[in-house]
Amino acid sequence: MKKTARDPEKTRTHILDAAFNEIYRKGFQGVSINDIVEKTSVTKGAFFHYFATKNDLGYAIVDEILSQMIMERWITPLTAYKNPVKGILNRFKKIIESTPDESVCFGCPLNNLIQEMAPVDPVFKDKLNSVMSLWIDENEKYLKKAQELGYLKKNVDTRQLAEFIVMVEEASFGVGKGIGSKKIHWSAYNSLRKYLMSLTS
């Protein structure tokens, strides 16, 4: 008789992480529940205890993993910078530097799910929209702060700029995936830097 200590929260996270990795590489529709279960230490029965359907698992990935990832990678580190504009650029740089060459072909997990699932499932669409909006909203907060502190020209539309920054960051991963080279990430970074520099006071 098995006596393994059980921690439902840990098991759930373990399944989510395994599913995230599989879906990141092969797409949501390209991965089956069996594929995911094989990558975990749980049985298929246990899987269904945590997630009633594959879609429920996908929604949890968006709500929990993706929104947390956006905050941790792009936003929370900005608190460390006196000048938020420099912070935004520096984060972009660090994220490019820390992206392994072999990951370039997999793109951005948020962008991947948007392109694949937003048009075919309204729940995915709403949830993905929330994460994308969170990313833009948080950038806007820091741009407003930059403007208040005099690091950004007063006439800059901070909402438009926040949208543009997120678009360029997403595009570097999206187009980089098509071109298959990190060169395109640096190209995006350099152009964004030039544009932001033209908007600083």
Added chain:
Amino acid sequence: MKKTARDPEKTRTHILDAAFNEIYRKGFQGVSINDIVEKTSVTKGAFFHYFATKNDLGYAIVDEILSQMIMERWITPLTAYKNPVKGILNRFKKIIESTPDESVCFGCPLNNLIQEMAPVDPVFKDKLNSVMSLWIDENEKYLKKAQELGYLKKNVDTRQLAEFIVMVEEASFGVGKGIGSKKIHWSAYNSLRKYLMSLTS
């Protein structure tokens, strides 16, 4: 006995167009050969006469439909403009204007296929890379021309700028698909216009 006149080239185009529309809405992996055949006037047997596999059909969509679409939408009309920078901005504007609101949620057909198929199939990856490179190369040609004619500052790296323009255009459709609103397309356009204006002589 059927006496319908047969035109293999027309039939092939008819299948490709039907498949393109289905795949644009539902994704390549989300559509079966049966789904595609149902949208055509041909039998499944006839389908296989033209395309041995679903992948062969997908490759033909990239090689023929997508590359032609990129040229017709974004590049060929640039010949009409004395100032290529204005031409690039004007095309972007016209493409946003002509995109029906209900299409925003389907994004860009090239971007969709890159995000879905480039990481899982090397032939797709190469072919999609070729179309993306064509788009960048052609933009670069017009930017060089703009530089020669004095419409763009001499110190602008035209390759980097061509990559940036394509990234912003793609991102407007990619992020627009996530946000579900054309507002994001106009945001991309306005920021790109400001950046390009800062680079003109």
